[in-house]
Amino acid sequence: xxxxxxxxxxxxTKRGQNVTFRCDPISEHNRLYWYRQTLGQGPEFLTYFQNxxxxxxxxxxxxxxxxxxxxxxxxxxxxxxxxxxxxxxxLCASSLVWDRDLLGYTFGSxxxxxxx
Amino acid sequence: xxxxxxMEGPVTxxxxxxxTINCTYTATGYPSLFWYVQYPGEGLQLxxxxxxxxxxxxxxxxxxxYRKETTSFHLEKGSVQVSDSAVYFCALSDRGAGSYQxxxxxxxxxxxxx
Numbered sequence: 056x057x058x059x060x061x062x063x064x065x066x067x068t069k070r071g072q073n074v075t076f077r078c079d080p081i082s083e084h085n086r087l088y089w090y091r092q093t094l095g096q097g098p099e100f101l102t103y104f105q106n107x108x109x110x111x112x113x114x115x116x117x118x119x120x121x122x123x124x125x126x127x128x129x130x131x132x133x134x135x136x137x138x139x140x141x142x143x144x145x146l147c148a149s150s151l152v153w154d155r156d157l158l159g160y161t162f163g164s165x166x167x168x169x170x171x
Numbered sequence: 172x173x174x175x176x177x178m179e180g181p182v183t184x185x186x187x188x189x190x191t192i193n194c195t196y197t198a199t200g201y202p203s204l205f206w207y208v209q210y211p212g213e214g215l216q217l218x219x220x221x222x223x224x225x226x227x228x229x230x231x232x233x234x235x236x237y238r239k240e241t242t243s244f245h246l247e248k249g250s251v252q253v254s255d256s257a258v259y260f261c262a263l264s265d266r267g268a269g270s271y272q273x274x275x276x277x278x279x280x281x282x283x284x285x
Contacts, residue, residue, distance in 0.1 A: 088273075090273075097175075100273065103270055148273075150271060160205075160271075162215040164213060164214035
């Protein structure tokens with residue numbers, strides 16, 4: 056078990072470009088989450104998957120954002136037509152929920168996006 | 172909706188000083204409570220957690236007790252070290268919501284000086 060992996064660690068992009076981030080969760084975990092963290096703030100929930108199904112999306116997730124989790128394994132978060140306000144740290148987390156008990160919750164190191 | 176309020180930082184302490192970081196919460200259900208730590212340039216690490224009233228979470232000398240009557244989960248450490256310098260986040264997860272998403276406070280930056 057190598058923890059939650061995120062790629063890339065850093066991404067600098069020009070405004071208007073599309074970007075895609077990848078997250079590989081802990082294999083035994085059945086849930087995967089995306090959060091966004093801006094400077095000086097706590098992380099904010101964006102969306103989550105149980106296995107391959109995307110079950111909830113935050114109002115923070117505009118139409119330019121899309122997340123997928125094919126086959127319930129890794130997940131991707133794509134941002135289309137990036138704006139400067141999208142600059143943030145994007146965090147992925149995975150958890151194991153069994154019989155309504157939260158048995159683990161682990162974050163990756165994040166992808167820092169800078170839109171110039 | 173759910174929310175977490177933690178004391179504003181930054182907090183600067185001398186090595187071996189006593190640390191308290193206050194955290195209070197509002198939740199519609201019966202949440203689990205967490206403290207996460209973020210060291211410079213690194214991701215969030217779970218420091219400790221508590222899942223029911225009067226539970227005490229502890230790790231690396233840090234402690235926090237789940238107080239349902241005061242809706243609080245204050246973080247304490249008896250003697251801080253320079254290596255404890257980091258940003259500390261209080262968070263909750265409301266089981267009733269089903270998603271187990273975490274709601275975080277804004278974070279408190281701790282600097283420990285020798």
